[in-house]
Amino acid sequence: MINIVSVAGICIIAAVLCKLFGSVGSEYSLYIKLAAAAALMSALILFISPVAETVRSIYERAGADEEYLTILFKSLGICYITQFACDICRDSGESALASQAELAGKLSLLILALPLFDSLSEIVSGLI
Amino acid sequence: MDIVKIFSSALCAAAFMLYQPCALSVQAVQDIQTVNTESIGQDRQESARQDISEIAEELGIDTGSLSDDLTPEAKDIFAENNIAADNPEAIAEITPKDVFLYIWEEFKKSLSKPLRVLSSLLAVILVAALIEGMEDSIPNKSLSKIFGVICVLISVGIIADSVSGSINRAAEALDSGGTFMIGYVPVFAGITASSGGITSAVAYNMLVLLVAQTTVQLSGEIIVPALSVCMAMGIVEAINPGFRLSGITEALKKAVSFIMGFIMTVFIGLLSLQSIVGASADTLGVKAAKYVVSNFIPVIGGAVADTYATVKNSLGLLRGGVGFIGIAAIFIMILPPVLDITAMRLVFGAADVAAELFGLSQIKVLVKNTGWILSAVFSILVCFAVMLIIATAILMLVGLNIS
Numbered sequence: 001m002i003n004i005v006s007v008a009g010i011c012i013i014a015a016v017l018c019k020l021f022g023s024v025g026s027e028y029s030l031y032i033k034l035a036a037a038a039a040l041m042s043a044l045i046l047f048i049s050p051v052a053e054t055v056r057s058i059y060e061r062a063g064a065d066e067e068y069l070t071i072l073f074k075s076l077g078i079c080y081i082t083q084f085a086c087d088i089c090r091d092s093g094e095s096a097l098a099s100q101a102e103l104a105g106k107l108s109l110l111i112l113a114l115p116l117f118d119s120l121s122e123i124v125s126g127l128i
Numbered sequence: 129m130d131i132v133k134i135f136s137s138a139l140c141a142a143a144f145m146l147y148q149p150c151a152l153s154v155q156a157v158q159d160i161q162t163v164n165t166e167s168i169g170q171d172r173q174e175s176a177r178q179d180i181s182e183i184a185e186e187l188g189i190d191t192g193s194l195s196d197d198l199t200p201e202a203k204d205i206f207a208e209n210n211i212a213a214d215n216p217e218a219i220a221e222i223t224p225k226d227v228f229l230y231i232w233e234e235f236k237k238s239l240s241k242p243l244r245v246l247s248s249l250l251a252v253i254l255v256a257a258l259i260e261g262m263e264d265s266i267p268n269k270s271l272s273k274i275f276g277v278i279c280v281l282i283s284v285g286i287i288a289d290s291v292s293g294s295i296n297r298a299a300e301a302l303d304s305g306g307t308f309m310i311g312y313v314p315v316f317a318g319i320t321a322s323s324g325g326i327t328s329a330v331a332y333n334m335l336v337l338l339v340a341q342t343t344v345q346l347s348g349e350i351i352v353p354a355l356s357v358c359m360a361m362g363i364v365e366a367i368n369p370g371f372r373l374s375g376i377t378e379a380l381k382k383a384v385s386f387i388m389g390f391i392m393t394v395f396i397g398l399l400s401l402q403s404i405v406g407a408s409a410d411t412l413g414v415k416a417a418k419y420v421v422s423n424f425i426p427v428i429g430g431a432v433a434d435t436y437a438t439v440k441n442s443l444g445l446l447r448g449g450v451g452f453i454g455i456a457a458i459f460i461m462i463l464p465p466v467l468d469i470t471a472m473r474l475v476f477g478a479a480d481v482a483a484e485l486f487g488l489s490q491i492k493v494l495v496k497n498t499g500w501i502l503s504a505v506f507s508i509l510v511c512f513a514v515m516l517i518i519a520t521a522i523l524m525l526v527g528l529n530i531s
Contacts, residue, residue, distance in 0.1 A: 051258065055251045062247035068282045072255050075278050079259055079271050102271070109274045116281035123288045124363060127356040 003043075010039055030092055041084060048076075071112055078108050197308040202460040205230075211453065219452045231463065238467040241290060242475040248286045249479045249495075252279050257486035280366050280490045287476075291359060291498055294472055298465040298505045299352045302512055305461045306344035309516060312454050313337050319450055320523055323443035324414040327406025332523045335399050336516065343512055351508060354380070355501055362497025366490050374493065377500050384504045388511040399519050403526040451524040455517050462513040469506045473499060 014036030021028035052073060059069045082105025089098035198206070205211075210218045256279040259272050317333035358380055361373040422430050476499040483492035 048258070051254070055254055058247050058251040058254075062244040062251070064244070064248035064251075064286055068248075068285060069251070071278065072252065072282060075275050076255060076258065079275050082271060105271055106274060109271070109278065113274075113278045113281060116278065116285065119285055120281055120363070120367075123284060124360045127288075127292065127360045 007040060007043055010036055010043075033091060034088065037084060037088060041080075044080070067115070071116065074112055075109055078105055078112065081105070082108075197304075197311045198457055199304055199308075199461055201464070202457050205460055206453070206456075211456070212449065219449060231467070234463055235467045235471065238464065238471045242468075242471040245287055245290050245472075246475040246478055249283060249475075249491075250482055252282050252286065253479070253482045253486055253488060253491060255279070256488050256491065260487055276488070276490050277367055279488070280494055283491055283494055284363050284366070287494075287498060288363075290472065291502070292356070294465065294468050294502065295352060295355055295359075295505055297468060298509055301461050301465040301509065302343050302346075302351070305458055305512065305516070306340040308457055308461065309336060309340035309454075310344070312457070313340065316447070316450050316454055316520065316523070319443060319447045323447055325407065325410050325523070325526060326413070327409050328403040328523055328526045331399060331402035331406060332519060335395060335402075336519050339395060339512075339515060339519075351505075355505060358504075359498065359501050362494065362501065365497060366494030369490065369493065374497055374500075377497055381500050381504045381507075385507050388507055392511050392515055395515055396518055396522075400522055403522050407526045448524060451520050454520045458513055458516050458520075462509055466506065466509050466513075469502050469509070473502050473506065476502070 014032055017032045018029045021032060055072075056069060059066070082101055085101040086098040086105075089095070089101060209222070212218070256276065259275045313333055313336045317329040320332070321329035358377045361371075362377055365371050365373040418436060421432050421436065425432055476495045480492060480495045480499065483489075483495060
C-alpha cells in the first residue's frame with residue numbers, strides 16, 4: 001500500500017533541492033527531478049499492483065479472455081509512461097521532445113489496439 | 129424500472145394463465161364427476177376418464193401429435209410431472225408454488241453467464257476509472273481518449289457474444305413457439321369444435337395460426353437482422369460519440385413497443401369478441417341439437433341426449449388438458465430466453481450505474497444502447513407469449529360456457 005506521507009516527503013524534498021541546486025546549475029535540478037519522479041513512479045506501480053491483482057482475479061473468475069486484460073494493462077502502462085516522459089520533457093523546456101513522446105505513446109496505443117479493431121470488425125460484420 | 133414492472137406483470141399474468149387451466153381442468157373434472165355420479169356412478173369414473181383418449185381418437189383428434197413439436201426441455205418437464213392431455217389430475221396437482229419455484233430455478237440458471245459478463249465489465253470499468261481519475265492531472269487528453277476507446281473495444285468483446293447469443297436464443301424460442309402453435313392450434317380448435325364451440329374454434333384457428341406463422345417468418349427474417357443492425361449502431365456510437373445513433377435505436381424500441389401493443393390489443397380484442405359472440409351462437413346450436421335428438425328420435429332420444437352431455441363433458445376435460453399443455457408449452461419455451469434477457473438487462477443496469485459512478489460516458493453509452501436492444505427483444509417475446517396464452521385461455525373459458 002502506498003505511503004502518502006513518504007510520497008509527499010519525496011516531493012517536498014525534491015522541490016527544495018531543485019530550488020537549492022537550481023542556482024548552481026540547471027542540470028542538477030533536472031537530475032533531482034528525474035530521480036524523484038522515478039521514485040514516485042515506482043511508488044505508483046506499487047500502489048497500482050493490488051488494483052491490478054484484484055482486476056486479474058475478477059477477470060479469472062469471470063473466465064474472460066486473458067488477451068483483453070493484457071491489452072488493458074499494457075495500455076495503462078503506456079499512458080502513464082508517456083505522460084511521465086512528456087512532463088519531464090516539458091519541465092526541461094523541450095516541448096518538441098514532449099510532443100514526439102506523446103505521438104509515440106498514441107501510436108503504441110493504436111498498435112496495441114489493432115487486434116481489438118480486428119475483432120470489432122468481425123463482431124460488427126457478424127451482427128450485420 | 130419499466131422492465132421490472134413489465135416483467136413482474138408478465139410473470140404474474142403467466143403464473144395466472146398457467147394456473148387458470150388447472151382450475152379449468154379441475155372444474156372440468158368436477159363436471160364429469162357430477163355427470164358420472166348421476167349417470168354411471170363413482171366406481172366407473174376411472175374407466176370414463178380412460179375413455180377420453182378413445183373418444184378423441186374416434187373424433188379424429190390426435191393428442192399424441194402435440195408433443196412432436198415440443199422442445200426437449202418441455203418434453204422432459206411434461207414427462208417428469210406426468211402431464212398429458214388425458215391426465216387432468218396431474219395438471220390439477222400443480223400449485224402456484226411449483227410454478228414460481230420453476231421460474232426461480234430457471235432464473236438462477238440464467239444468471240451465471242450474465243454475472244460473468246458483469247465481473248469482466250466491472251474489471252474494465254475499474255481500470256478505465258484509473259485513467260479517468262487522472263484526467264485533471266493530464267494536460268493533454270488525447271491519451272485518455274484513446275484509452276477510453278480501448279476500454280470500449282474490450283467491453284464490446286466481452287458483451288457481444290452474450291448479447292448476440294441472447295438475441296439468437298430469443299429468435300429460436302419464437303421460431304419453436306410458432307412451429308409448435310402451427311401443429312397445436314388445429315388440434316385444440318378441433319377439440320373445441322367437437323364439443324360445440326365451432327364459431328369460437330374457427331376464430332381461434334384463423335387468428336392464432338396467422339400470428340404463429342407470421343412470427344415464424346418474422347423472427348428469422350426481420351427481427352434478428354434488425355436488432356443486430358441496431359446493436360452494431362450502438363457499438364459504433366459508443367466508440368465514436370460523434371455519431372448520434374442512439375436516437376434510431378430508441379425510436380426502434382418505441383416503434384416495437386407500439387406495434388406489439390397495437391397488434392396485441394387488436395388480436396385479443398377481436399378474438400374475445402368473436403369468441404363471446406360465437407359462444408352464444410354455439411350454445412343455441414347445441415341446445416337445438418339436444419332438443420331435436422331428445423324429441424325426434426323415438427324411445428332412446430332422451431338417452432342419446434344424456435350420452436351427448438357425457439361425451440361433451442369428457443371433451444371438456446380433454447379440452448382443459450390440451451389447453452393446459454398449449455399454455456404450459458409456450459410458457460416453458462419462452463421462459464428461458466425471457467429470464468436470460470432479464471438477467472442480462474439487470475447486469476447491464478448494474479454496469480450502467482458503475483459507468484455512471486466513474487464518469488465513463490463511452491462505456492455507459494454502450495451499455496445503455498445494448499440494454500435498449502434487449503428491452504425490445506423482451507417486449508417481442510412477452511407479447512408473443514401473452515397473445516398465445518390469453519387466446520388459448522379465452523377459448524378454454526368460452527368452451528365452458530357452451531352448454
